[in-house]
Amino acid sequence: MSDTTRIAPQTGTAFLLRKGETLRISDPLGEQVSDLLAFAASKDGSAVARPLEWLSSGRSLDYAETIYLTTGNILYDQNSVPLLVITADTCGRHDFLLTPCSPETFSIIYGNTEYHPSCYENLWRNLAVFGVEPHEIPTAFNVFMNVQVDGTTGKIAVLPPTSKAGDYIELRAERDLVIGMTACSAEMSNNYSFKPIDYRIIPAE
Amino acid sequence: MSDTTRIAPQTGTAFLLRKGETLRISDPLGEQVSDLLAFAASKDGSAVARPLEWLSSGRSLDYAETIYLTTGNILYDQNSVPLLVITADTCGRHDFLLTPCSPETFSIIYGNTEYHPSCYENLWRNLAVFGVEPHEIPTAFNVFMNVQVDGTTGKIAVLPPTSKAGDYIELRAERDLVIGMTACSAEMSNNYSFKPIDYRIIPAE
Known part of the structure; x- marks a missing residue:
């Protein structure tokens, strides 16, 4: 098992x-x-495959028949090919509806027009090394993000994550993948406190 | 106002x-x-703009703060630029979670491995004229599709549309757009009966 790598608050990696x-x-x-x-x-x-094969929230939600993916669920690409399988999950609440926070997120939702770090910037800057262009960033699988939907009205609420210190999710690669990951930069999504994210790569059995 | 155009059952246009x-x-x-x-x-x-500016379910849901978009809501592209505004809606129930039905939809969900018409094929074949490639088809705004979400469990259910004969939605273009549209080909989404869809273009005021 590789050592644990820490993603600093409001940054990302690929x-x-x-x-x-x-x-x-x-x-x-x-x-x-x-x-x-x-x-x-x-x-x-050395790069992403072309034509680009990207994580698809729409395909994944359709096949999982739930908006809350957890152990046993599959993350598909836009061609319905499995990219990742969730093999363990001690939290059980992740979002697959909303896009990475971006400068426009902070201006439209928060009214902040000053510079603000964002998952969008932290994803595209790190993924550019592997040939992903900024306009190709799709809806992310937002690990530990707590988005509730009112089943009657459809209203979406972004609540503090339910994850406790030490909670983790494990995802097994079904193909060779380029991964982009962040420690999210949005105030509301993280209960107004920016913290790191840890990851490690567990070898194939 | 232009004449009404009819999209035949299980077909599409652009x-x-x-x-x-x-x-x-x-x-x-x-x-x-x-x-x-x-x-x-x-x-x-004559074609779509490059880099591609595509409808983004994630951005649109994030800013609307609801999964059920209706009159007054905006459909954004991936760069948070408004593409369409919903200006009228007599139905009030549309889906923005799930992807266009594709050959894989019918094999994975319905167990049907024979040829089956699909929104995916009807979209990419018609949009190809404007330079869209099949792998670039994102999550669609599924007009009149009735997808219910259980707010507690997250479970998704595809139910018969609530639309009655004559129901309509109007969307005003905020930019010059290439539009792709279908009369959907999936059994469950249309209460197991395939019907046409009508559209017309109302000039700018």
Whole structure:
């Protein structure tokens, strides 16, 4: 098992995850969201495959028949090919409805027009190394994000994460993947306190 | 106002919608879904703009703070730029969670491995004329699709549309757009009966 890597508050990273390896994402202090993206990798792992094969919230929700994905559920790409399988989950509440926070998120929702770190920027800057362009960033799988939906009115509420210190989720790669991950930068999503995110890569069995 | 155009059951179309024009989508017989996509158009309207500016369910749901978009809500692209505004809606129940039905939808959900018409095919074949590639088809705004979410468990249920014969929705273009539309091909989404969809383009005021 690799050492644990820490993603500093309001930053992100990108790396290669080989088929069969398992990514464990941990919330070391509790109540911290991590936006996760996955793209099929090129054969030599130096870039994303073209045409781009990207994580699809719509396909994944459709096949899972739930908005709350957890152990046993599959994250599909837009062509209905499995990218990741959730193999463990001590939290059980993650969001797959909303996009990575971006400068526009802070201006439209928070009324903040000053510079603000964002998952969008932290994803595209790190994923650019692997050939992903900013306009290609799709809806992320928002690990530990607590988005509630009122089943009658449809109203969406972003609540503090239910994750406690040490909670984790494990996802096994079904293909060679380029992964993008953040420690989320949005106030409301993280109960107004920015914390790190830890991850480690567990080798294929 | 243009004449009404009819989309035959289990087919689709694509066309240009100019800034300020309003698209009225009608359900002439009731209980029929229409998958809607929008992309920013190139200056001469012959193709989609590059880099691609595509309808984003994640951005739109985030800003609307509801999964049930209706009159007054805005459909955004991935860069948080408004593409369409809903200006009228006699139905009030549309889905923005699930992807266009595809061959894989029918094999994974319905167990049908024979050829089956699909919104995915009807969208990409018609949108190809405007330069959209199949792998670029995002989550659609599924007009008249009745997807219920259990707020406690997160469970998704695809129910018969609540639309009655003559129900319509109107969407005003905030930019020059390439529109893709279908009369949906999936059994469950349309209460197991395939019907046409009508649309007309209302000029800018």
